[in-house]
Amino acid sequence: xxxxxxxxxxxxxxxxxxxxxxxxxxxxxxxxxxxxxxxxxxxxxxxxxxxxxxxxxxxxxxxxxxxxxxxxxxxxxxxxxxxxxxxxxxxxxxxxxxxxxxxxxxxxxxxxxxxxxxxxxxxxxxxxxxxxxxxxxxxxxxxxxxxxxxxxxxxxxxxxxxxxxxxxxxxxxxxxxxxxxxxxxxxxxxxxxxxxxxxxxxxxxxxxxxxxxxxxxxxxxxxxxxxxxxxxxxxxxxxxxxxxxxxxxxxxxxxxxxxxxxxxxxxxxxxxxxxxxxxxxxxxxxxxxxxxxxxxxxxxxxxxxxxxxxxxxxxxxxxxxxxxxxxxxxxxxxxxxxxxxxxxxxxxxxxxxxxxxxxxxxxxxxxxxxxxxxxxxxxxxxxxxxxxxx
Numbered sequence: 121x122x123x124x125x126x127x128x129x130x131x132x133x134x135x136x137x138x139x140x141x142x143x144x145x146x147x148x149x150x151x152x153x154x155x156x157x158x159x160x161x162x163x164x165x166x167x168x169x170x171x172x173x174x175x176x177x178x179x180x181x182x183x184x185x186x187x188x189x190x191x192x193x194x195x196x197x198x199x200x201x202x203x204x205x206x207x208x209x210x211x212x213x214x215x216x217x218x219x220x221x222x223x224x225x226x227x228x229x230x231x232x233x234x235x236x237x238x239x240x241x242x243x244x245x246x247x248x249x250x251x252x253x254x255x256x257x258x259x260x261x262x263x264x265x266x267x268x269x270x271x272x273x274x275x276x277x278x279x280x281x282x283x284x285x286x287x288x289x290x291x292x293x294x295x296x297x298x299x300x301x302x303x304x305x306x307x308x309x310x311x312x313x314x315x316x317x318x319x320x321x322x323x324x325x326x327x328x329x330x331x332x333x334x335x336x337x338x339x340x341x342x343x344x345x346x347x348x349x350x351x352x353x354x355x356x357x358x359x360x361x362x363x364x365x366x367x368x369x370x371x372x373x374x375x376x377x378x379x380x381x382x383x384x385x386x387x388x389x390x391x392x393x394x395x396x397x398x399x400x401x402x403x404x405x406x407x408x409x410x411x412x413x414x415x416x417x418x419x420x421x422x423x424x425x426x427x428x429x430x431x432x433x434x435x436x437x438x439x440x441x442x443x444x445x446x447x448x449x450x451x452x453x454x455x456x457x458x459x460x461x462x463x464x465x466x467x468x469x470x471x472x473x474x475x476x477x478x479x480x481x482x483x484x485x486x487x488x489x490x491x492x493x494x495x496x497x498x499x500x501x502x503x504x505x506x507x508x509x510x
Contacts, residue, residue: 122483123150125150126147126150129151129152129217129314130152130155130215130217130509131152131154131219131220132157132209132213132216132219133157133220134157134200134222134223134233135220135221136158136164136165136166137164137299138266138296138299139300139302139303139306140220140221140222141156141164141166141189142300142302142304142307143250143302143303143304143307144156144193145189145190145191145193145480146303146307146480146482147218147307147310148192149191149482149483150483152218153194153509154192154193155194155195155212156190156196156497157200157209158196158198158499158500159199160198164186166185166186167182167183167186167499169183169185169186170183170184171184174187174475176471180472180498182472182496182498186496187475187477187495187496190496190497191467191477191493192493193494193496193497194500195497195498195499196507197499197500198507206232206233209233210233210238210241211507211508212507212508213233213241213242213245214241216245217244217246218246219247220250220306221248221249222249223251224251224261224263225249225261235247235249235325239323239325242323243322243323244322245323246314246326247323247325247326248306248309248310248326249325250306250328250329250330251328252268252269252329252330252331253329253330253331254327254329255329256327259331264330266298266330267296269330269331269333269334270293270297271292272331272334273298273335273338274334274342275293275334275337276291277351277352278341278352278355278360279292279354281356282353282356283354288354297337298333298334298337301333302328305328306328309326309328313326340360340361341360357376358413358417361410362410363413363416364385364416364417364420365379365380366417368420368421368424369421370424370427370429371425371426371427371428372428374429374446375429375444375445375446376443376444376445376446377442377443378442378443379441379442381406382405382406384442385398385403385406386398387439388439388441391432391435391436391441392423394419394423397416397419402415403416461485462479462485463485464476464478464479465478465479467495467496470495471498477496
């Protein structure tokens with residue numbers, strides 16, 4: 121059981137927006153003690169990223185965006201641009217295990233909070249810097265948001281409808297996927313650094329860049345390019361390496377058909393009443409289906425329109441053909457399997473009441489202490505000293 125696996129680990133979080141907070145929320149969910157240092161008065165930028173908000177009669181307001189990535193943390197408001205504020209942060213650093221920040225390269229050095237300065241007072245400190253472009257290179261001093269890196273890293277070049285199709289053009293994903301993936305890579309790096317520190321007694325400097333993550337996130341599409349030298353093109357909902365693996369319109373709605381091998385395709389052809397397609401040399405293997413995908417798609421578009429979604433999916437289930445629905449979030453959160461897995465956890469906020477958040481999928485809802493994490497914090501009043509971890 122992973123709940124409280126990081127009990128006793130102290131994390132000082134100076135990060136804002138999503139990538140850094142996503143990392144430190146993971147650490148908090150795993151039992152670490154996280155102090156979030158926020159700007160006095162306005163706090164993390166995402167406190168104003170709404171609507172929607174949760175509000176009470178006193179004027180307390182919490183944005184849904186902030187709540188998605190800041191549960192389990194304690195908020196303190198410190199202006200570390202002042203001498204007193206910087207000293208307050210340094211006092212917390214002395215006992216910290218992990219320090220997380222996402223300011224532009226060189227910013228914290230102006231306040232004596234850079235890695236070299238903090239290592240002198242705490243040699244065991246794991247110092248994590250998350251930036252757009254990294255600490256070195258010709259663009260190291262530039263800021264950047266997730267959207268920039270979805271485009272710059274290549275993801276948007278092959279995401280969207282192909283040229284000539286309705287709505288053609290590059291598209292971003294529906295969530296800040298580079299920020300979220302950066303937060304997960306950062307989480308893994310921190311855990312590895314903590315493990316290494318057990319052996320060496322020494323801290324670590326971690327330089328995580330959103331651009332690096334965006335390039336890595338291309339995964340099989342990146343490998344496709346590196347092997348072939350050919351840029352992948354936008355293909356709408358179709359998969360670049362598997363077929364048929366896309367969305368089809370039935371008589372009364374849409375369904376995702378996800379064929380991952382030739383045996384599954386044979387079963388699909390039986391369900392569709394077209395067993396001859398499975399032995400057609402154009403479609404018998406996945407590679408040949410990719411080559412002849414336009415012809416295959418034309419056949420399947422016509423086939424799917426002849427039956428209702430329920431008729432298709434019941435037959436798919438009986439035959440073991442992989443498929444999926446396209447759910448709204450209301451449908452996703454109310455789905456019996458999602459409800460069984462208890463993916464929604466309700467946390468008690470001292471002034472705003474109950475706040476629904478999404479359970480960390482690393483943790484089982486049924487393990488002891490899984491619901492012990494605290495709600496996303498209110499912005500603390502201005503603090504300088506004394507501050508402590510207790």
